[in-house]
Amino acid sequence: MLQKITIASVYESLEHVMDPEIPVLSVIDLGMITGVELEEGGVHVKMIPTFAACPAVSYIQQQIKTVLEQELDIAVTVTVDKQAHWQSNRMTAAAKEKLQNFGIAPPQLLAGEMHAEILLAVPCPHCGSKETYLRSPFGSTLCRAIHFCKSCGQVFEQFKPLE
Incomplete structure (x- = not known):
């Protein structure tokens, strides 16, 4: 059937x-x-x-x-779909949690224009510290940036916020 x-x-x-x-x-x-x-x-x-x-x-x-x-x-x-463009705000809350658990910092929720400062002080997905800095705005893929955590010493990627 x-x-x-x-x-x-x-x-x-x-x-x-x-x-x-x-x-x-x-x-x-x-x-x-x-x-x-x-x-x-x-x-x-x-x-x-x-x-x-x-x-x-x-x-x-x-x-x-x-x-x-x-x-x-x-x-x-x-x-x-040529009529729509993707924004990081389209990601579900579950997606952001899955990213965090996978070791990639999720993008912050954007309200308004994207500013370069949003890539700074990204919480570490490994230890949660905000004592991090941007090492490179270019990660392993176009949608990621590379950060370093001063607290736990881990290098990690962030899924870039995009509006």
Whole structure:
């Protein structure tokens, strides 16, 4: 018997599509999904990358397609939504907690314009100290910066806030 596909079931399956660079976060956690439309014979998912030049966009699109087709047994189309842009405020509270537990400082909530000072004094995800400093605004990926904690001596990354 075929299961009835609903928008809720699509979103539930999207929880299983993990970010290739931070595998504890799903595309839902990151707020990358901007729309799901049920169409005759399939589903259309609209997504946005976390950064415009993200090299993983096509990989994530393919993962969405593969996971949904396997779990829901339905044809899937995935497109990049050109009408929306990603902001770090789209991340769920659960995503920020998962980042912290993974050893990456989550982005601060932005209210207004982004200022360079927001990259300073980022709490350490290892010990919680605010005695940290920015070592480099460029991390292992476009969406991260590198910090050092004076209290515990750990180098850590921060997921950059973006508005």
